[in-house]
Amino acid sequence: MAPEARVEQALFQVKRAVVGQDAMLERLMACALAGGHCLLEGPPGLAKTLAAKSMATVLGGTFTRIQFTPDLLPADIVGTRIYKPSRETFDIELGPVFANIVLADEINRASPKVQSALLEVMAEGQVSIGGRSYEVPSPFMVLATQNPIESEGVYALPEAQQDRFLMKVLIGYPTDREEHEIVHRVSVKSPQIQELLSVDQWQALRTATTDVFVHDAIVDYAVRIVAATRRPAEFGLGDLASYISYGASPRATLGLVAAARAMALMRGRTYAHPNDVYAIAPDVLRHRIVLSYDALAADVTVEAILGRLLQTVRPPNITPNQAPAPIANTAHPQQVGQPAASGQPGQQSQPAQAAYPQQTAPAQQPPVR
Numbered sequence: 001m002a003p004e005a006r007v008e009q010a011l012f013q014v015k016r017a018v019v020g021q022d023a024m025l026e027r028l029m030a031c032a033l034a035g036g037h038c039l040l041e042g043p044p045g046l047a048k049t050l051a052a053k054s055m056a057t058v059l060g061g062t063f064t065r066i067q068f069t070p071d072l073l074p075a076d077i078v079g080t081r082i083y084k085p086s087r088e089t090f091d092i093e094l095g096p097v098f099a100n101i102v103l104a105d106e107i108n109r110a111s112p113k114v115q116s117a118l119l120e121v122m123a124e125g126q127v128s129i130g131g132r133s134y135e136v137p138s139p140f141m142v143l144a145t146q147n148p149i150e151s152e153g154v155y156a157l158p159e160a161q162q163d164r165f166l167m168k169v170l171i172g173y174p175t176d177r178e179e180h181e182i183v184h185r186v187s188v189k190s191p192q193i194q195e196l197l198s199v200d201q202w203q204a205l206r207t208a209t210t211d212v213f214v215h216d217a218i219v220d221y222a223v224r225i226v227a228a229t230r231r232p233a234e235f236g237l238g239d240l241a242s243y244i245s246y247g248a249s250p251r252a253t254l255g256l257v258a259a260a261r262a263m264a265l266m267r268g269r270t271y272a273h274p275n276d277v278y279a280i281a282p283d284v285l286r287h288r289i290v291l292s293y294d295a296l297a298a299d300v301t302v303e304a305i306l307g308r309l310l311q312t313v314r315p316p317n318i319t320p321n322q323a324p325a326p327i328a329n330t331a332h333p334q335q336v337g338q339p340a341a342s343g344q345p346g347q348q349s350q351p352a353q354a355a356y357p358q359q360t361a362p363a364q365q366p367p368v369r
Helices: 003-014 022-034 048-059 112-116 118-124 176-186 199-210 216-230 238-243 250-266 274-285 293-297 302-312
Strands: 038-041 063-067 079-084 089-094 101-105 126-129 132-135 141-146 167-170 244-246
Touching: 003 022, 003 048, 003 199, 003 250, 022 038, 022 048, 022 141, 022 167, 022 199, 022 250, 022 274, 038 048, 048 063, 048 101, 048 141, 079 126, 089 126, 089 132, 112 118, 118 126, 118 141, 167 274, 199 250, 216 250, 216 274, 216 302, 238 244, 238 293, 238 302, 250 274, 274 302
Parallel strands: 038 141, 038 167, 063 101, 101 141
Antiparallel strands: 079 089, 126 132
C-alpha cells in the first residue's frame, strides 16, 4: 500500500471520533511523520485530549497519559532511583515517558522545573537518571495540551520549552453543523477507534518522509522566512522590527523543511512544493517569535505579524503550473484582518493557509539571503 493511502486510512479512522478539526488532525499526523512533537492549545472541551488519544491508538505502539498538576515532580515523569535494603543497592524505576506516544495533558499546570524535565527527552530521546542515560522507545512523540484562558494556578511554558515542539496548533470552536454531528455521534456511545499501524509501519512512514525530495529553492524559501523574523527591515518590513524581540531559531528552519516533507507525503507527492511550506509556516513559527512590549501595548498579535511576513517573502517558482505568490500587504499589523474599503491600505488579508490569490499588481521582490 502506498504511504499516502496508509496515512489517509489512519486519518479517516481518527475522524470517526473527532468531528471537524481537520487542520488539527492533519498537523498531528504531520508531526508524527516528521518526527516532531506537537502542542495543542485551545479552550476546554474542544477534543484536544480525545484527538491525541485517538491518534495514539491509530498509530500503534505504547501510549501513556500524564496529567500535569501543581504538585507533580520531575521524578514522577522521567523516573528515579529506589533503594533496595535487602540488596543494599539502588534500582532504576523508569517513568511514564518511556512510551512511543506520551500525552502531557494540561502541561501548563505543572511547575517550570517539571516542564523542564521534558527538555532532554524531547530533544535527544533519552533520560539521564543516576549518572546513566536511558533511551526512550523509537519512534517517540510528545503530544501536549494546554488551556489558554486561565491565569491562576498555571505556569506559562518558557520559550526554551516551546521551541522543542515542532508545531503549536490553535484549536477553535466547531461550526453549528459540526456540533450537531457531535451530539449525534458521541452523546449515546463514543465510536471505537481501531489500531491501523504498527510501530514498524509508523517507522517506515517516517523513513518515506525523509526520502521526499526538497529543492534548494524551497530550502532557501524556508531560510528567508525565518530570517525575516530576525531582520524584518531587510525584507521591507521595517515597521515590524519594534514588535519582535527575538525571531525564530534555526530549529524553525529545520522544522519548516521537515514539516513540508510530511505535508508532501500526505498529499501523495514525492517532492516538496512551496505551498507545503506556506501552509505549515504559521504552526511552526507562532510559538518561536517573542513579541516586544511595544507589540503587547499596541495589541499586535503573532498571527498578524506572520500574515504580513508570509505575504511579503516571495516563494520560488519551481513548477510551470505553480500559482502566483501572494501580494505583499503594506497594511500596519494592527490593521491586518480588519475590514477596509476596496483599494485602501488595511484591506483584509488572505488567511495564511489559503491558496495563493491571483497576482494583480507587481510586488517588490525582497533580497534573497
